[in-house]
Amino acid sequence: MTMQEQAWADALRRERAGDGSRYAQFLEEYSSVLRRVVRGKLSGAGLDVQEAEDVVQEVLIAIHQRRDQWNDERPLLPWLGAISRYKTIDVLRRRRSELRLRIDLSEREWADLFVAADAPVVDAGARIEDMVSALPRVEQSVVRKLGIEGLSPREAAQATGMKEGTVRVAFHRGLARLLKLAQGGGR
Structure with a gap:
């Protein structure tokens, strides 16, 4: 487990104990890492990287909603990665579907x-x-x-x-x- 992962895991544990300040910092740190990854994924998929913020927000909401499902005896990064990956895939599918339905006229x-x-x-x-x-x-x-x-x-x-x-x-x-x-x- 890396130092970063340990710090983030500690932030989630503290949040469960009622200390939300470190949890907010974790979300901010993770969002900046996630933003870079998502921009690369969107660019690689031929989609507008401007939409990265929407994806990041969806991932952060999903993490927040499922934070009590993380088993704190297990590594945090695989859990975060799974949520991030699936949410990104969902958004990519939705965007591609919307693009097929879009009629762009001058x-x-x-x-x-x-x-x-x-x-x-x-x-x-x-x-x-x-x-x-x-x-x-x-x-x-x-x-x-x-x-x-x-x-x-x-x-x-x-x-x-x-x-x-x-x-x-x-x-x-x-x-x-x-x-x-x-x-x-x-x-």
Whole structure:
């Protein structure tokens, strides 16, 4: 066991005894080590290293929530490493999944989405309504809630009785269909 690991293990033991000051220092020290590791993992996975702080916070929350599960007769680093590894993997999976669902359009593509080149701008509202009405019912509802009414995904989920993730997926699918419709590609 290294000196650092001994100090961190002692901090967790003291926290259990009611001394939270050393525990706070441990979290700060571990987060700086973890931040470097996570940045490397995100970069290696082709994701934005700016998201490292989100991962670090999730790991620290998980450690804090499970701190009573650590067996203080066993080494601390393998326990910390397991939590850190699994939380990082969870975030990487979630981010990759979100990236697959994301539709990135340029400002010009957004501007051209609902207006055909030969259609007058005043007809854009009617054209949008026609295209939204052509969507499947769930996508139609979600596009109206998020895109037209301006609700957040959480608010739209509450209004429709769906899960927030389902709302996000339906919205992105609806946008993809609208893009096809706007480009004359049908459903």
